[in-house]
Amino acid sequence: MTNFINNLYKNQALFYKVFLFILTAVVIVYLLPKGGKFKYEITKGKPWQYENLYAPFDFAILKTDDEIVKEKDQIISNNIPYYSFNEEVVTQIKSEIEPQIKEVFTDSILNRRRAEITTFVDKALEDLYQYGILEEKKRTNPEQLVYLRKGTEAFEINYDRLFSQEEIQAFLTSAISRSNLASIQPELLELFYTIIEPNVIFDAALTQKELDSKLNNISYTRGSIERGTIIISRGEVVEGEKLDILNSLKQEFEAQIWSDSSYNWILFGYSLLVCMALLMLLLFIRKYRRDIYENNVKVSFIFFNILLMVFLTSLVVNFESRYVYIVPLCILPLTLKAFFDSRLGLFSHVITVLILGFIVPNSYEYMFLQIIAGIVTILTVSELYKRANLFISVGQITFIYILVYFAFTIIQEGNIQNLDYEIFLTFILGGLATLFVQPLIYIYEKLFGLVSDMSLLELSDTNTKLLKELSDKAPGTFHHSLNVANLAEAAANEIGANAMLVRVGALYHDIGKMENPTYFSENQSSSVNSHDELSPRESAEIIIGHVIRGIEIAKKNNIPDRVIDFIRTHHGTTTVYFFYMKEKEMNEAVATDDFRYPGPIPFSRETAILMMCDSVEAASKSLKEPTTAKIDSFIEKIISKQMEEAQFLNADITFKEIQLIKKVLKQKLKNIFHLRVEYPE
Incomplete structure (x- = not known):
């Protein structure tokens, strides 16, 4: 039982990766469309x-969708509206006619022409309310057919048979002029204006119900x-x-x-393909990015980003598949490039696009376009912390989207008349969404404890609290760190390493010297040497201790682990040679390990560059009357000794790159010492 628990504890990282792998696969398969x-x-x-x-x-x-839309539009345009005729209004008006006639006309007129007036009013009202008077203004098409509903019956009439309120005056004026009542026209008009009310209204509910019924029967x-x-x-x-x-x-x-009988088989097939894609990614990381593979946080970060892209794409496709390109998929390679490297970013992007091929319509077109966009992203985006570079790159990515879509359209349609310009808008919106990568990287740094070039840029500011403290307490060490940073940055640029990372590492690599600054020669301003009162072993402990103390200070000030790695490795497992030889003069049986730095040795090109530059810059201070030959010789000697001690064994750096670094260091030191070219006499 104890052995089982021990094995479980030893392999907990592996079990976590298996759990993460299964969880990611299950979520992706769940998000895939439910269909064969x-x-x-x-x-x-x-x-x-x-x-x-x-x-x-x-x-x-x-x-086709166009046929259905056209048919729906035709139904809507041909739909006959319903109007309701209100009988109560007509009944109410007829009951008020006699009292209103008495009120409007004088007794003398009524005594002579009552029958004539009553007959005219009844006839005019009958004509006006035969089909009714509209509440609304007349529509533009008077020939349109409408249904007029009276009670439970509805019949079809031309729309122009209904009176609008604007047409009443003209109708009454014409009717009066044709009668024998023209002399009392003002009184008649006053009578009608008093009693007439609209009684026909548009029945929106019934019209819509009829329209819905027709649309549902398509x-x-x-x-x-x-x-x-x-x-x-x-x-x-x-x-x-x-x-x-x-x-x-x-x-x-x-x-x-996608039936009940085949559901499990299809699900099994989807699971196999998704697991295979994720397994390829995991194997790639294990083979080519071992440091990332052994860090569960980084592996979780990569899988989380893939899940996020699959989720967002699935969400958009379920809402409206036409807008699938709004999802800023290029954020994935951008983010992974910012935290890791281009190769991993592109590989992860391709794996994600392959998975998304199950979700999106026109999968071949989508995959081709997204893979090309991912390649352009990796090739164009450099120095992400520079805002101008990001804007330029996003513009290039958007242009590539539009260009590839244009090519696919003319291949499929054979002309440019059928271009869907709304898709161009989705490309532009997707490009603008890609700009969100900068705040997203900041969020990721806080959530996952990772470091991007933008954070490194902030750390490289010499006005930060920690570097200001180093400048105050150990000015010589600060000046030395600046010189090393300049040398290391130039060397990194020469071999294509991460120049920003190595510069920041160089600025912070000696912060442990702040504790006992006078025990380091660059901070000694007088002829008094603090080591004169100590034994060689005690002096070596203080010198070696600046690495451990530097790590403690860095962690206390929340310096990222990627930068702390430079503090750990800048002396590797070399010995404090001066005090070792001094102790050996007094004691032949001295143990070399007592004077050796704890390590580890450099495990990347950047940490190897810092070790070389740190040793060369420090040793260059002891050069007396430097010449080109002396500089070349002592650089060769220092770096060769480090190679003999196997300090670069784990650094993934080639002999050719080391030769290029030597060349840069020689040139830089010659410039520092202002050496001229030696011409033959």
């Missing part, structure tokens, strides 16, 4: 390159294909009716295959 995958790729405008295709079962030919199919019918022959161009039939077969196939 049609085994043929349908590309509009291209010849059918598969065998002759026969209908595997009976299926209906689906109408047939989404046109014709059918019987089983065994040849659909398309090899070499035929996929277009027109053939394209519609193929798309119909694809939809029916994917709907039928």
Whole structure:
């Protein structure tokens, strides 16, 4: 039992990776669309390159989206509106006619012309309310048919048979002029204006109900294909009716295959493919990025970003697949490049795009476009901390999206008339969303404890609290660190290493000397040497202790681990040679390990560069009357000794790169000492 627990503890990192792998695969499979995958790729405008295709079962030919939209628009434009006729208004008006006539006309007029007035008013009201008076203003099309509903019955009439309120005056004026009552026209108009009210209103609820009924009865199919019918022959161009039939077969196939009986098999197939893709990524990290593989936080970070992109794409596709390019997928390689390197960023991007091929429509077009965009992202984005570079790169990425989409469209359509300019807008919005990578990187730094070039840029500021403290307490060490930083940055640029990282590492590599600054020669301002009162062993302990103390100070000030690595490794496992030889003069049996730095040795090109530059810069202070030959000789001697002691064994640095670093250091030191070229006499 004890052995089992010990083995479990020793392999906890492996168990975590297995758990992370399974969890990621399960979530991705859950996000995949719930349907089978049609085994043929349908590309509009291209010849059918598969065998002759026969209908595997009976299926209906689906109408295209454009056909359905056109049919809906036609139904909406031809829909006849409903109007309701209010009988109560007419009854109310008729009951008020007699009192209003008495009120408007004088007794003398009524005594002479009552019957004539009453007859005219009844006839005019009958004409006005035969179909009714509208509450609304007249519409632009008077010939339109409408349904007029009276009670439970509805009948069809022309819209112009309904009176608008603006037409009443003209109607009454004309009627009065044709009668014998023209002399009392003002009184008649006053009577009608008093009693007339609109009684026909637009019935929006009934109209919409009728429209919905018609829209719901739309047939989404046109014709059918019987089983065994040849659909398309090899070499035929996929277009027109053939394209519609193929798309119909694809939809029916994917709907039928996702049945209860095949559900588990399809799920198993999806799981295999997703697991295979994630496994390739994990094996790549294990083989080529061992330091990342052994760090569970970094592996979790990579898998989290892949999950995030799959989730966002799935969300957009479920909402509206046309907007799939709004998802800023290029943030993935950008982020991984900022924290790790270009190769890992591109590999992860390709794996993610392969997985997304199961989710998006037109998967080949999508995958081709996104992979090209990812390559452009890796090639164009350098020094992400410079805002101008990011804007330029995002512009280039957006241009590539538009260019590739344009190429696909003219291949499929054969012309540029069918370009969907709304897609261009999604490319631009996706490009703008990519700019969010900078605040996202800051969030990731806080969540996962990672370090990007933007953080390194902040740390390289010599006005930071820690570097100001180093400048005050150990000015000689601070000056030495600046010189080493300049040398290391130049060397890193020469061999293509991370110049910003090595510069920051150089600025902080000796912060441990702040505790006892006078025990280090660069801070001794007088002829008094603090080591004169100590034994060689005690002096060596103080010198070696600046590495341990530097690590403690860095952690206390929240310096990232990537920078602390330079403090750990800048002396590797070399010996404090001066005090070792001094002790050896007094005691032949001295142990070398008592005078050796704790290590570890450099494990990257950047940490190896710092070790070389630190040793060379410190030793250069002891050069008397330096010449070109002396500088070349002592640089060769120092670096050769480090190589003999196997200090660069784990640094992944080549002999050619070391030679280039030597060349840079020689040139820089010659410039520092202002040496001229020695001409022959």
